[in-house]
Amino acid sequence: MSDLNNLFSPITLGSLELSNRIVMAPMTRSRATDDDLVTDLHVEYYRQRASAGLIISEGVHPSADGKGYNRTPGLFLPEHAEAWKKVTDAVAAEGGQMVAQLMHCGRVGHPDNKAAGTRFLAPSAIQAKAEIFTEKGMQAMPMPEAMTIEEIKEVQAQYVYSAQLAMEAGFAGVELHCTSGYLPAQFLSTGTNQRADEYGGNLANRLRFVLETVEALCSAVGSDRVAVRICPANPFNDLHDDDPRETFSNLMQGLNQYNLAYLHVIRMNATGLDSLALAREHFTGHVIGNDSYSAAEADAAIGDGLVDVVSFGRPFIANPDLPARFKAGAELARIDMKTLYGGGAEGYNDYPALS
Secondary structure, three states, X not given: OOOOOOOOOOEEEXXXXXXXXEEEOOOOOOOOOOOOOOOXXXXXXXXXOOOOOEEEEEEEEOOOOOOOOOOOOEOOOHHHHHHHHHHHHHHHHOOOOEEEEEOOOOOOOOHHHOOOOOOOEEOOOOXXXXXXXXXXXXXXXXXXXEOOHHHHHHHHHHHHHHHHHHHHOOOOEEEEEOOOOOHHHHHHOOOOOOOOOOOOOOHHHHHHHHHHHHHHHHHHHOHHHEEEEEOOOOOOOOOOOOOHHHHHHHHHHXXXXXXXXXEEEEXXXXXXXXXXXXXXXXXXXXXXXXXXXXXHHHHHHHHOOOOOEEEXXXXXXXXXXXXXXXXXXXXXXXXXXXXXXXXXOOOOOOOOOOO
C-alpha cells in the first residue's frame, strides 16, 4: 500500500465537494454520433471512472459553429442535454460528479468535421497554419471569418445557454476551455487577435472576450460552479503570443474578481514558462495542476502547496479505477494508442478494473 494522504484527502472547490484530489482530465475520444450526441458507450465509459474526485468531460461545443473535431459531442440543444443526463446520472449513482468542459474551437477545424453551412469564426481572419484529422485524413484548416461585435455577443450567449443546459443535464459545473488554440485563446493571443476595436489591440482589449464570457457564465450558473482551463504559451494549433507571461498574469488577476471554483493549469515545460508558479503568484483561488504526474509526484505537489488538486488524463483511459490502483500501489495498465480516437467500445470502455 502506498502513502498518498494528500491525494486522498477531501477538498471543496467552490460548490464542488471532492472526496479525493484525483481528477479525470478532459480528453477528446471522438465517439459521438453524427448529431453530436453522446451514447450508451459514453454512459459506461464515464460510469467506470466515477471514483475520481471529479470528472471533467471531454470538450463539448456550445454551438454548431464551435465544433472543430471529428465526432465530438455538443451541448447546445435540449436533446444533447438529455443524452448527457444519462451519463451524469450513471456517474452520480456511483458516487461521482462531472463538470462539462465548454470548447468553442473558433478557427480550428475543417468543413468535413462540421455540419453543412457552419462557419469558422475567429477574432481576426488569420488562417491557422496547421492540419486537422478528418475522415479523409489530415487536411489544412480553412481561412476563418473575423467576428463582428454582434457575433461576439452571440457566441457569448451560446456559451451561457450551453452552461445552462449543462446544469439541466446534471453537471456540477462548467469549465471554459481557454487554451489549445481555441476561440478564447485566439482572442488572448497577439498572433491571432489583430482587431482594432474594443476586443483587440492592447492587452486589456485582448482579455475582454474571456473576462466577459466568464462573468456571463458566473451570472448564469454561479461563480462557484465555473472554472477556466489555461496553458500559457501553448503553441498548439498555430497559436503564438508575444508575451504570454504578461497576458496570463493579467488574465489571472482579472479572474480573481469572480471567485471561481478552480483554475485548471496545464504545465508545459517545453514552453520555458512555469505556468503553475505563475498561477500561484497571480491567482488567489484553487489550482488544479495537469500533465504527466505520477501519483507520488502529485501527492508531493499538493503537500508542497504547488497545486491543490491534480488532474490525470491518459492514465484514466486504460485504468478506469485509477484511484484504487494508486492506493494499492498497483502497476498501471497501458493504453492501446490505436483505439484512442473513434471506434466503439474497444479501447474505450473495455479496459478491466483491478479487481
